[in-house]
Amino acid sequence: KGLGGQKHQRASQIPSEFSQGERVAMKEALKGAIHIPTVSFGPKEINTTALAEFGEYIRSVFPTVFKTSFVQHEVIGEYSHLFTVQGSDPSLQPYMLLAHSDVVPAPDEGWEVPPFSGLEHDGFIHGRGTLDNKNSVMAILQALELLLLRNYIPRRSFFIALGHDEEISGGAQKISALLQARGVQLAFIVDEGNFILDGFIPNLKKPFAIIAVTEKGAINLMLQVNTTPGHSSAPPKETSIGILAAAVSRLEQTPMPNMFGSGLLKMTLQELAHEFPFPTNIILSNLWLFGPLVSRLIERNYITNALVRTTTALTMFNAGVKVNVIPPVAQAIINFRVDPAQTVQEVLELVKNIVADNRVQFHVLSAIDPLPVSPSDHQALGYQLLRQTIRSVFPEVNIVAPGVCIGNTDSRHYTNLTTSIYRFNPLYLNPQSFQSIHGINEKISVRAYETQVKFIFEFIQNADTDQEPVPHLHEL
Numbered sequence: 470k471g472l473g474g475q476k477h478q479r480a481s482q483i484p485s486e487f488s489q490g491e492r493v494a495m496k497e498a499l500k501g502a503i504h505i506p507t508v509s510f511g512p513k514e515i516n517t518t519a520l521a522e523f524g525e526y527i528r529s530v531f532p533t534v535f536k537t538s539f540v541q542h543e544v545i546g547e548y549s550h551l552f553t554v555q556g557s558d559p560s561l562q563p564y565m566l567l568a569h570s571d572v573v574p575a576p577d578e579g580w581e582v583p584p585f586s587g588l589e590h591d592g593f594i595h596g597r598g599t600l601d602n603k604n605s606v607m608a609i610l611q612a613l614e615l616l617l618l619r620n621y622i623p624r625r626s627f628f629i630a631l632g633h634d635e636e637i638s639g640g641a642q643k644i645s646a647l648l649q650a651r652g653v654q655l656a657f658i659v660d661e662g663n664f665i666l667d668g669f670i671p672n673l674k675k676p677f678a679i680i681a682v683t684e685k686g687a688i689n690l691m692l693q694v695n696t697t698p699g700h701s702s703a704p705p706k707e708t709s710i711g712i713l714a715a716a717v718s719r720l721e722q723t724p725m726p727n728m729f730g731s732g733l734l735k736m737t738l739q740e741l742a743h744e745f746p747f748p749t750n751i752i753l754s755n756l757w758l759f760g761p762l763v764s765r766l767i768e769r770n771y772i773t774n775a776l777v778r779t780t781t782a783l784t785m786f787n788a789g790v791k792v793n794v795i796p797p798v799a800q801a802i803i804n805f806r807v808d809p810a811q812t813v814q815e816v817l818e819l820v821k822n823i824v825a826d827n828r829v830q831f832h833v834l835s836a837i838d839p840l841p842v843s844p845s846d847h848q849a850l851g852y853q854l855l856r857q858t859i860r861s862v863f864p865e866v867n868i869v870a871p872g873v874c875i876g877n878t879d880s881r882h883y884t885n886l887t888t889s890i891y892r893f894n895p896l897y898l899n900p901q902s903f904q905s906i907h908g909i910n911e912k913i914s915v916r917a918y919e920t921q922v923k924f925i926f927e928f929i930q931n932a933d934t935d936q937e938p939v940p941h942l943h944e945l
């Protein structure tokens with residue numbers, strides 16, 4: 470039976486069952502990882518002491534990974550880690566698992582427990598990085614450690630790439646260039662970026678898994694206005710602050726066009742349609758008719774709005790030197806997330822037309838286009854392996870659908886190695902936990918973390934298949 474079959478398993482599958490002692494060890498290992506403040510503060514500001522400590526830490530908690538002869542470990546760009554796990558069957562194309570060890574800053578304010586304490590409370594491990602993305606770093610290595618302890622030898626080779634500067638879009642390029650120089654081509658990549666979503670759609674009580682097959686682009690645009698400084702007792706009609714404030718306000722008040730009609734979201738919603746009660750099921754099954762209505766409903770909520778358009782976030786504003794001085798310069802930074810149906814150039818044209826004021830200068834600080842869409846058909850090995858493993862580990866999840874990642878991931882640096890990039894974290898996410906990512910009170914339940922380890926433990930074994938994915942029967 471092929472991958473599309475519900476019951477496909479290798480005859481020699483090692484059961485994903487862990488002893489009480491192993492379960493305690495795995496959660497303690499994650500807590501220790503959270504405790505190391507591997508913060509990426511800004512483009513050239515990383516906590517090198519913590520990153521070095523983190524490198525030592527993974528050696529100490531995963532000794533079997535580091536001493537197994539067919540697992541090669543390399544440190545790349547000083548603090549990133551590349552593991553090459555040599556499979557026994559060279560005819561199978563390798564794949565790669567990605568995660569990152571750096572985290573965004575977390576000042577103590579607003580947190581229930583200190584963000585780098587890794588404290589366990591009410592069944593949750595608290596702290597920065599518990600969802601983004603030390604959970605994945607630790608779960609991948611933990612799953613491999615447990616497999617190796619059970620004398621597992623993979624058939625299909627795979628790589629594990631653990632970046633140390635994803636939050637400042639850093640050094641994954643080095644790993645990617647190294648693998649390219651070695652002539653590596655990958656069957657697929659799995660990275661962070663989407664989840665099993667729960668509670669994001671008001672009428673839909675059931676959770677659904679979204680595997681992101683593309684990701685939005687991003688532009689950091691600085692707008693600047695210069696005016697002649699002078700005495701504030703006799704101000705001009707407009708100052709640099711007023712001109713810039715009006716410009717950014719126009720941008721905030723003028724959303725980019727709704728791209729619902731051209732996007733992947735239509736496909737996602739069609740997959741979800743039959744899970745909704747009447748009449749939503751009929752509406753979603755007939756988007757040719759109800760598309761405009763649905764797209765208006767989707768844009769009402771600020772999270773789902775991010776799925777239908779390029780978003781505009783005013784993130785920084787600096788101006789003024791003294792209370793009684795007319796400000797010579799005002800600067801604002803706007804972070805756009807570019808819809809996959811648009812390009813950076815198209816968005817910049819729209820922005821110029823909205824600002825429509827030639828006193829406002831444009832400086833593009835960084836810009837990346839959206840990524841191509843990876844295959845999610847029946848022949849797509851990576852997608853089908855994820856789907857198969859979701860079915861096994863989360864039998865209560867009926868829907869697995871392709872979708873868009875609204876953030877950016879390290880996987881974008883690996884498009885030279887594969888056209889099949891999937892972004893999926895095997896965890897439940899609700900709107901509250903979504904807000905904790907880069908926000909406050911980020912936490913993961915001990916049970917969810919154990920399940921993530923179980924998922925990767927099964928996924929690695931499922932990837933040993935030499936069977937081509939075959940069409941599966943759709944559930945009625």
Ligand SMILES: CCCCCCCC/C=C\CCCCCCCC(=O)N[C@@H](CCCCN)C(=O)O
Nearest residue numbers: 635636637638662663669772773875876877878
């Ligand atoms: C019908 C479906 C409803 C879905 C609702 C959407 C819910 C969104 C779910 C998950 C999104 C989480 C995004 C996590 C990935 C974020 C990774 C990240 O933070 N990347 C940074 C990279 C920064 C690089 C520096 N330039 C980022 O994007 O800012």
Ligand SMILES: [Zn+2]
Nearest residue numbers: 601602635661
């Ligand atoms: Zn991340």
Ligand SMILES: [Zn+2]
Nearest residue numbers: 573601636907
């Ligand atoms: Zn992040």
